[in-house]
Amino acid sequence: MSTTLGIYIHIPFCKRKCPYCDFNSFALNPIPEKDYIRSIINELESVIKKEDSIHCKPPDTIDTIYIGGGTPSAISPKYIKEILDKLHKSFKLKSEAEITIEVNPAAVDKDKLKEYKNFGINRLSIGVQSFDNKVLKILGRIHNTEDAVKTYGDARNAGFENIGIDLMFGIPEQTLDMWLTAVEMAISIKPEHISIYGLTIEQDTEFYCMQKKGNLILPDEETYILMYESAIQRLKHAGYIHYEISNFSLPDYESKHNLRYWQGLDYIGIGAGAHSYISSETWGKRFWNEEDVFKYMDKIERHGNAASGMEILTKEKAIREFIFLGLRQVNGINAKRFCERFNLPLTDKYFEVIPDLKKNNLIEADGDIIRLTQRGLALSDAVFTEFFD
């Protein structure tokens, strides 16, 4: 059971919807920022008073806050301050708490960055995606390489000492050379954290329709795997620690907030479509909010919460989550901890799957630790299918 809490605040607004994006984000004009933030504050109030049944006494010491989206930097900084002030007033905040905001290079400037720093935000996540203007255009991003480099420089000048950037690979028309040039560019500016995500085509996106019509040609699987594996090599060689399938950091700069998700620690999500997890009841409980911005605001106004679903985990579901979240981390899962938690030896539960995956060089064992091999990391979806089918 967690003794601390992570808070996620969702700001679901973007200037334009990217054609590959299936996040809960909306290109509204004008952005109803004032009303939305009033709902965020009201939802926080409910959580703090624990007056609704769903939030069920989460721990009240916060050690991570993550303001994500959407594009949090698209709204006025005064609203970001309002949220942080509310959190400061209402919770015990650990002195070394990690406070992150996501920024889009096309929706931030040096003044906003300075304000964020003054508000006590100590970590930035910059949605760079690529350092190649052709690739950025294909992705439908509204920023270019120069904007991204400038945002990074402005962030350093504003005093940020913990900066993460996101990069994408497996994009139409992106060659291995183009990808590795972007990785080298990222390494050269030395952010503390680098995430690399392979493009996946999600239903209900513009890319999905284009692919169905044959208008979207992706790199083949071999190139996709080569892109992933070559990036791992380059990043490790440059001193980055590979700690999760898609995430790399300089020593001690892992994303503490995201580690909470992967380690099964408590977090509360506030805002439209935000998800929460509380570990205390039996095998844990997940709940999530109404996704539509206007329905979310309406529910908060009328009931103080905007929950649209809840799941009490069964033991079987909790086992799956333990495996899934554990194997995503490069350090793997501890079979002893699995046995203590579920009163069941891991090798008994998966007596056929584990030897098969080992034989195929997809997982490896080292004492009590079971982890993905290099090949397993690249083919993680196939590994999870073996565990859960």
Ligand code: SF4
């Ligand atoms: S900026 Fe991010 S959240 Fe917004 S549409 Fe693009 S990918 Fe989605």
